[in-house]
Amino acid sequence: DAKTTQPTSMDCAEGRAANLPCNHSTISGNEYVYWYRQIHSQGPQYIIHGLKNNETNEMASLIITEDRKSSTLILPHATLRDTAVYYCIVRLYSGNTPLVFGKGTRLSVIA
């Protein structure tokens, strides 16, 4: 079972920042937080991951609270192409641990 809780859906105006929250109150010390997104009829796409420090890449920023019980994915300037289902996943560092997807958040970017 997924160990995360996300809102079912969110709307965001085009050009504004999209902030997607995720609760993972039972996360253990050696579990990472991963974010993926799935655009309709495509395979999931990796976005970013982190352990306890905030992370930023060309796609997004990941803010993890100090107690690591929640995190926020930030898309700084959302575009229509960012409309997708966003999944927050916690996963052990071990490469043998499978990715288990929850229901995710359906983000709709509106013009």
Added chain:
Amino acid sequence: SQTIHQWPATLVQPVGSPLSLECTVEGTSNPNLYWYRQAAGRGLQLLFYSVGIGQISSEVPQNLSASRPQDRQFILSSKKLLLSDSGFYLCAWYPRRNTEAFFGQGTRLTVV
């Protein structure tokens, strides 16, 4: 570079017919491989994963089976398809190091 191939892209099969979906990975060795299914309007369900040749872990008991005859080949099979087997099937591979997973383009299976 590493790539993942999955085929066919779409498939329409009658109930009771067999199924074989193939997934191959290039540019890496000893990958962790996964099969997922997404029913219409539902989330991604992990079906099988494999950490090596002949090593298959099943997450959900069902009408499907998986095999890994070669290091970079992962096959999803069924002897007799059910209507409930319809869905979007995705193969994924995960490098041994802790980085992103890569997904194939998926197979949309419709059982009629």
